[in-house]
Amino acid sequence: xxxxxxxxxxxxxxxxxxxxxxxxxxxxxxxxxxxxxxxxxxxxxxxxxxxxxxxxxxxxxxxxxxxxxxxxxxxxxxxxxxxxxxxxxxxxxxxxxxxxxxxxxxxxxxxxxxxxxxxxxxxxxxxxxxxxxxxxxxxxxxxxxxxxxxxxxxxxxxxxxxxxxxxxxxxxxxxxxxxxxxxxxxxxxxxxxxxxxxxxxxxxxxxxxxxxxxxxxxxxxxxxxxxxxxxxxxxxxxxxxxxxxxxxxxxxxxxxxxxxxxxxxxxxxxxxxxxxxxxxxxxxxxxxxxxxxxxxxxxxxxxxxxxxxxxxxxxxxxxxxxxxxxxxxxxxxxxxxxxxxxxxxxxxxxxxxxxxxxxxxxxxxxxxxxxxxxxxxxxxxxxxxxxxxxxxxxxxxxxxxxxxxxxxxxxxxxxxxxxxxxxxxxxxxxxxxxxxx
Amino acid sequence: xxxxxxxxxxxxxxxxxxxxxxxxxxxxxxxxxxxxxxxxxxxxxxxxxxxxxxxxxxxxxxxxxxxxxxxxxxxxxxxxxxxxxxxxxxxxxxxxxxxxxxxxxxxxxxxxxxxxxxxxxxxxxxxxxxxxxxxxxxxxxxxxxxxxxxxxxxxxxxxxxxxxxxxxxxxxxxxxxxxxxxxxxxxxxxxxxxxxxxxxxxxxxxxxxxxxxxx
Numbered sequence: 001x002x003x004x005x006x007x008x009x010x011x012x013x014x015x016x017x018x019x020x021x022x023x024x025x026x027x028x029x030x031x032x033x034x035x036x037x038x039x040x041x042x043x044x045x046x047x048x049x050x051x052x053x054x055x056x057x058x059x060x061x062x063x064x065x066x067x068x069x070x071x072x073x074x075x076x077x078x079x080x081x082x083x084x085x086x087x088x089x090x091x092x093x094x095x096x097x098x099x100x101x102x103x104x105x106x107x108x109x110x111x112x113x114x115x116x117x118x119x120x121x122x123x124x125x126x127x128x129x130x131x132x133x134x135x136x137x138x139x140x141x142x143x144x145x146x147x148x149x150x151x152x153x154x155x156x157x158x159x160x161x162x163x164x165x166x167x168x169x170x171x172x173x174x175x176x177x178x179x180x181x182x183x184x185x186x187x188x189x190x191x192x193x194x195x196x197x198x199x200x201x202x203x204x205x206x207x208x209x210x211x212x213x214x215x216x217x218x219x220x221x222x223x224x225x226x227x228x229x230x231x232x233x234x235x236x237x238x239x240x241x242x243x244x245x246x247x248x249x250x251x252x253x254x255x256x257x258x259x260x261x262x263x264x265x266x267x268x269x270x271x272x273x274x275x276x277x278x279x280x281x282x283x284x285x286x287x288x289x290x291x292x293x294x295x296x297x298x299x300x301x302x303x304x305x306x307x308x309x310x311x312x313x314x315x316x317x318x319x320x321x322x323x324x325x326x327x328x329x330x331x332x333x334x335x336x337x338x339x340x341x342x343x344x345x346x347x348x349x350x351x352x353x354x355x356x357x358x359x360x361x362x363x364x365x366x367x368x369x370x371x372x373x374x375x376x377x378x379x380x381x382x383x384x385x386x387x388x389x390x391x392x393x394x395x396x397x398x399x400x401x402x403x404x405x406x407x408x409x410x411x412x413x414x415x416x417x418x419x420x421x422x423x424x425x426x427x428x429x430x431x432x433x434x435x436x437x
Numbered sequence: 438x439x440x441x442x443x444x445x446x447x448x449x450x451x452x453x454x455x456x457x458x459x460x461x462x463x464x465x466x467x468x469x470x471x472x473x474x475x476x477x478x479x480x481x482x483x484x485x486x487x488x489x490x491x492x493x494x495x496x497x498x499x500x501x502x503x504x505x506x507x508x509x510x511x512x513x514x515x516x517x518x519x520x521x522x523x524x525x526x527x528x529x530x531x532x533x534x535x536x537x538x539x540x541x542x543x544x545x546x547x548x549x550x551x552x553x554x555x556x557x558x559x560x561x562x563x564x565x566x567x568x569x570x571x572x573x574x575x576x577x578x579x580x581x582x583x584x585x586x587x588x589x590x591x592x593x594x595x596x597x598x599x600x601x602x603x604x605x606x607x608x609x610x611x612x613x614x615x616x617x618x619x620x621x622x623x624x625x626x627x628x629x630x631x632x633x634x635x636x637x638x639x640x641x642x643x644x645x646x647x648x649x650x651x652x
Contacts, residue, residue, distance in 0.1 A: 280548045287545045291522050301524050304497040309526065316525040319578040321652070 004028060005085045006197040022192045026138035028083065029192075032131035032199060035075070039123035042069045046117055063100055066107055066116075073116045073207050076123070080203035083196060091115070091209035097406065097418070112209070119206040127202055134195040137188040144181035148174040220399070228400035239293060246289030254282045298338060307337045311362055311373075314345055320357055322348070326364040330425030332371050339401055340373055343394045343419055347375045350390055355379025355415060370422040381413035391417075438561055441483040442467040443474040443500060444519075445492045449544070453487060456547070460554045470494070471503035478507050478514065485561035489544075490520040490527070501527055505534045513537075517560045519544045528571045532647060537640040540566035540602070559602055565643040566602040575600065575650040584630050585650075592629070595622040600646045 004024035013021065046069060049061035074090065081088040092113070096106030107113045151159045151174035161168035161177070168174055209217075261275035294300065302310040308326045315322035331337065344362065351360055357379030364373045385392050385407055395405040403421035440462045444450040447469075454464045466477035470493045478486060486507070490500040504516040517540035518531060531541050540560040546568065547553050556566040576597055579585035588596060591612075598608045605623065609616040623642075627634050632645050 283548055284545045287521075287543075294522070300491075300522050301526065304491075305526075313524050313526040316529070317574060317578065319580055 004083065006083050006193045006200060007085065008193075018189075022188060023138075025083075025192050025196045026135060026188075028079070028196060029131045029134035029138065029199075031079065033128070033135055035072070036124055036128040036131065038072055039120045039128075042072060043120040043124055046120065059100070059104060062104060062107075066113060069116050069120065070113075073119060076119075076203050077207050080200035080207070083200040084204060086204075088204055088208045091207070091213055094404065112213075115206055115210075119203070122202055122206055127199055130195050130199040130202075134192055134199070137184070137192055137195070140184040141181065141188045144177055144184050147177040147181075151177075224396070224399040227396050231397060231400075235296075239297065242289070242293050242296075246293070247286045250282050250286035250289065254279050254286065257282065299341065302337060302341050306331050307341060307364065310337075310341050311344055311364060314341075314348055315362060318348055318352060318360070320351075321359050323359070323361045324364075325362070328364060328366055328371075328425065330366075330427050332366075332421075332423050332425055336371060336401055336403075336421050336423045339397060339403070340371060340419060340421060343398060343405075344373060344375065346390055346394050347417055350383070351375070351377045351379060351415075354383070355381075355413075357413075366425055370420045371425075372421075373419045375417045375419075376414060378414045380411075381409045381415050382411040383407060383409040383415050383417075394419075438485065438558075439463050439465045439481065439483045440557070441465060441474070441477045441481055441486045442488075443469070443471070443477075443486065443492065443503070444489040445469045446489075449489075453547070456550060457487075457554070457557070460550075462557070471499040474500075474503050475507060478511070485515040485517060485557055487517045487519060487557065490518060498527070501530065505530060508534045508539070513563070515539070515560045515563065517542065517557055517566065519547070523568050523571050525571065525574060528567060529651065532565070532567075532644075537565050537644070538563045541571065542566065542568045543570060555607065556602070564602055564640050565647075567600055567643075567647065569597065569601055572597045572600040572650075575647070579650065579652075587629055588626060592622055592626050595619060596626050596646065599623065599626075599642060600650060602643045 004021060004027075006025065008018065008021070042065060045061055045065045049058040049065065052058035053062065070092070077088040077090065090112075093106065093110040095110075096102035147159070148171065151168070152171055157169075159168075159174075166173070166176065168176055257275045257279040261272040261279065264272040264275065299310060299313075301313045305313075308328055311326065312324050315324045332340070348360070351357055355377045357377035360375065360377040362373065362375050364371070366372070383389075383391060385395060385405075391405070391407065398405055398419060398421060401421045401423070403419060406418040406420075407415075409415040409417075438461070440457055442450060442453050442457070442464060444453060444467070450467050450469065454467050457464055465481040465483055466473075468474050468477050474486070474488065474492075477483075486504070488500045488504050490498050492500045492503075500520075501518060504518055508514050508516060512535050514535075515538040516531075518527075519542055520527070521544055523541065523543055528541050531539050538560060540556055542553070542556060546556070559566050576585065576593065585593070585596070594612065595608060598611060603611065605616050605619045609619045612619070624634070626632075630649055632649060
């Protein structure tokens with residue numbers, strides 16, 4: 001539908017291709033003309049419900065029609081973005097969760113929703129007019145092109161024209177109208193792309209994220225990027241240190257033990273046997289060190305069973321009963337799985353340390369746009385995202401994936417934490433890995 | 438005693454073969470993936486299988502899945518599963534795959550040759566063997582107000598060794614006390630945890646203790 005663009009292709013185009021592009025643009029103008037009545041409905045309903053928002057009915061209408069208007073705006077972002085050959089991003093802030101009241105509040109605070117509303121005014125006034133003119137130009141060309149035919153098939157005199165200096169009243173003279181065809185074609189040729197571009201640019205101006213939003217977004221992204229770089233650098237340093245002080249040191253000791261045992265084997269077999277048995281203990285602790293390092297990098301159960309199995313495994317390690325409900329039709333991308341796994345692990349550790357809870361639950365799902373995970377406990381509540389707490393670290397690390405964390409933890413409990421990470425799910429098959437055991 | 442070994446790394450496969458043969462086991466097949474394992478279990482009819490969790494082609498948990506599938510096909514088939522790491526989740530799945538004749542150990546335990554060989558024999562004889570790390574985690578997750586907290590340190594030690602699948606004699610040897618002292622401890626533990634004192638048979642005792650700890 002939106003394969004046509006207002007701009008000619010970079011390398012220029014043939015006359016035929018130019019005509020074809022303008023025909024397609026005229027077709028698009030029909031789409032805009034037909035969509036405008038929907039915008040009229042939105043405009044009327046939204047204006048009315050804002051006016052009567054003090055009574056409940058207005059609020060109910062808003063709950064229904066603000067999302068509908070979002071869909072209409074989304075369609076126009078798609079169409080106009082296609083015409084301009086650019087993607088128009090949706091600018092909405094994250095909607096509130098829970099009660100309808102919170103949802104409405106978050107909409108009211110979101111400039112993008114107000115801009116959507118303003119856009120309906122544009123779409124039914126100048127936007128509609130532009131689309132009509134663009135359509136009219138096309139119809140004009142068609143009309144003059146088929147005029148001789150129309151003149152011939154209609155009863156004599158119906159479409160006779162008297163221009164004073166000459167009259168159109170016969171088949172032969174009806175072709176004189178083709179003079180106007182040239183004018184109409186010229187107008188259509190030059191104005192059709194211009195009108196449709198104006199229309200699309202108006203949509204973009206009102207529906208795309210404003211510059212300030214984009215700037216804020218860039219600032220967020222660069223901050224979360226530098227934080228995740230810091231974080232992974234720190235992780236690598238930690239792993240290096242763990243290996244250096246743990247497994248590596250133990251292997252050195254092991255080598256010494258074995259060397260010494262080799263020396264003593266002939267002269268003092270008892271001492272050699274003691275050294276060998278010590279060497280065996282050292283291998284066990286070296287393996288233990290390596291295991292804990294591996295768990296910190298990528299837990300094997302996550303590799304084996306994906307997020308679902310790994311979260312179950314985490315729940316089983318808790319000393320309180322944790323019910324787990326996971327509905328995932330496929331697997332999230334590996335980095336997301338890993339981030340969400342470590343976040344869950346941190347949240348559960350927090351419950352174990354601070355919540356004094358008697359039970360907890362974990363729910364995991366995917367709403368088509370994002371992976372979500374909700375951890376609830378019946379503990380004492382009062383958890384906060386204050387900087388420096390484990391929870392703020394979780395939120396920071398999820399931010400690297402555009403993920404978010406919502407915390408509801410009144411003093412006295414219960415505590416509900418919801419994680420969301422936008423991602424797609426892959427088809428549910430086991431992916432081969434190259435690790436060995 | 439006839440053994441099938443499934444382990445994809447040649448170094449460890451040969452090591453296990455040599456070790457078990459040195460202790461009088463007959464290694465009838467040493468295979469390197471789950472498909473070959475299933476074939477070997479069907480054709481060789483071993484007394485016990487020693488299986489690595491992570492094997493080709495996906496290098497995840499096919500050893501575990503193969504073991505559980507084989508036990509579903511032939512109930513009571515003794516399988517000892519070895520892994521570089523242990524998970525409560527996998528322990529549960531293995532224990533749930535039939536009554537006894539199952540073991541789940543860290544690969545590290547192979548280094549303690551006598552205990553490892555003992556574990557293979559226990560599993561072959563229909564017993565249950567659980568890795569100390571699994572048992573420690575099970576005991577650690579008992580809530581503060583559970584009867585486990587009323588056990589003395591010694592009793593808790595004995596409880597752990599029972600859950601690992603050790604016999605009274607083995608526990609006595611490990612703790613350097615007499616078997617009589619151990620049976621006193623075990624009856625105390627059964628009383629404090631309110632377990633059925635009739636569950637004294639070697640495997641029933643392990644299952645009762647584990648079931649209790651798993652909650």
